[in-house]
Amino acid sequence: MSWHCTFPDDLRLVAFDLDDTLAHSKMxxxxxxxxxxxxxxxxxxxxxxxGGQLSQFQSQVLSRLANQPASQCVLHLLPTCGTQYYRIxxxxxxxxxxxxxxxxxxxxxxxxxxxxxxKTARELGFWAASxxxxxxxxxxxxxxxxxxxxxxxxxxxxxxxxxxxxKSALVKALRERLSQLEVRSGGATxxxxxxxxxxxxxxxxxxxxxxxxxPRNLVFLGDRLDERGNDYPVLSTGVPCQAVSGPEDTLDWLxxxxxxxx
Numbered sequence: 043m044s045w046h047c048t049f050p051d052d053l054r055l056v057a058f059d060l061d062d063t064l065a066h067s068k069m070x071x072x073x074x075x076x077x078x079x080x081x082x083x084x085x086x087x088x089x090x091x092x093g094g095q096l097s098q099f100q101s102q103v104l105s106r107l108a109n110q111p112a113s114q115c116v117l118h119l120l121p122t123c124g125t126q127y128y129r130i131x132x133x134x135x136x137x138x139x140x141x142x143x144x145x146x147x148x149x150x151x152x153x154x155x156x157x158x159x160x161k162t163a164r165e166l167g168f169w170a171a172s173x174x175x176x177x178x179x180x181x182x183x184x185x186x187x188x189x190x191x192x193x194x195x196x197x198x199x200x201x202x203x204x205x206x207x208x209k210s211a212l213v214k215a216l217r218e219r220l221s222q223l224e225v226r227s228g229g230a231t232x233x234x235x236x237x238x239x240x241x242x243x244x245x246x247x248x249x250x251x252x253x254x255x256x257p258r259n260l261v262f263l264g265d266r267l268d269e270r271g272n273d274y275p276v277l278s279t280g281v282p283c284q285a286v287s288g289p290e291d292t293l294d295w296l297x298x299x300x301x302x303x304x
Contacts, residue, residue, distance in 0.1 A: 049302050054255055055118075056082060056299070057246065057281070059264035059273050060092035061229050063292050065102050067196050075289060076106040078296045083113035085303050087253070089260075091120040091245045093228045093272060095181045096128070104136035118253075123236060124245015125183035127252065142252060146182045147237055155185040155220060155235040162215050163187065168208060174198075184240070187212070189231040199230040206270055209233060227272055234272070243275035250279070257281040263292055 061067045064075060071079065082088055090103060099119050107117075117130040119139070127142040147155075156178050163169045163177075170177060173191030189208070190198055203209055209227050216225040216233065226241055228234040246262065249255075257280035264273030267285045277283055286292045 049299055050258065052259055053086065053261060054259040055087040055089060055249075055253065055261075057089040057091060057118075057249070057260055057262040058292070059242075059262075059266070060090055060094060060099070060102060062265040062288055063263055063286055064090065065289055067199060067229055068098070068102070068193070069196070070102050071106040072289070073106075075293055075296075076110060078293060078300065079103075080107060080110035080113065081300055082296060083115050083117060085115070085300075087115045087118065089118035089120060089249055091124055091242055091249075093123055093184070093186065093232065093234045094121060095179075096121045096126060107136045118249060120245045120249065122181050122183040123234065123240055123242050124248050125236060125240055127245075127248060144183065145237075147184060151223060151237075152180050152182075152185055155223060156180060158219050159185065159187045159216065159233070159235065162219060163189075163212060166208075166211060166215065168212060184234050184236040186228060186235070187233045188229075194231065202231050210270065227270060229272075241275040242273060243278050246276050246279045246281055250281075263295065 058064050065071045079088065090099065099121055112133050112135065114132050116132060119128040126144045128139045129142060130136060130139060159178055168189055170190050174194040175192035177188055177191055179186045179192060189202055212233055213225055213227055220235060222238065224236045224238050224240050226234055260281045262276050262281050262283045263286050265286050265288060266273040267277065267283055268274060284295060286295065
């Protein structure tokens with residue numbers, strides 16, 4: 043992608059989506075990205091927000107930062123769209139997480155979501171006979187449906203719903219049946235169910251409140267800022283957003299930002 047952007051002097055924090063922005067879906071950061079992210083943390087605070095649970099952040103991001111020098115700025119982690127929030131303070135190691143909060147969804151609502159998702163997916167013909175891992179995962183703060191299973195290979199996930207019509211049909215049906223909950227498209231094959239009003243905008247607003255920053259102090263990078271994408275709600279926060287087409291695109295943007303500081 044050809045960039046035509048300037049980096050504001052009052053930029054304090056760079057926020058990222060995880061899958062297909064910092065790394066390919068469920069894959070760890072590659073070496074170049076890990077190095078660039080570590081360098082970024084010497085000049086800016088960094089936030090990563092995803093529908094995935096904390097273990098996904100640990101395997102995809104923190105394991106890759108473990109061999110990098112300790113950062114000089116805070117790393118903010120917001121799993122399950124910001125219903126959980128952890129910080130890694132400057133000078134500490136990636137495994138030294140400090141939990142700020144965790145806001146679980148009520149057990150009865152999670153149980154209802156699990157039952158309704160399975161029933162609806164089966165009715166629509168979207169229940170895989172031989173999945174790669176669990177199709178439905180209760181993450182405490184949200185319930186996630188992964189059409190091919192949590193460990194499905196990237197190629198299979200990309201082939202399952204290339205035009206997004208399957209996920210759109212499932213989301214529409216679930217919104218009618220789970221009207222008291224928030225239902226939204228997640229990753230390539232996933233649908234997330236959370237408390238009402240919880241999406242990535244919720245997480246970014248929680249981050250702004252915690253840090254005391256204003257939207258102009260942040261920039262957000264995501265691969266799904268289109269109207270049907272799970273990054274789209276961030277636009278409503280007033281935080282400047284940069285659409286990327288994948289990790290390679292993100293790395294290019296990061297390297298330009300780092301070069302502007304040198």
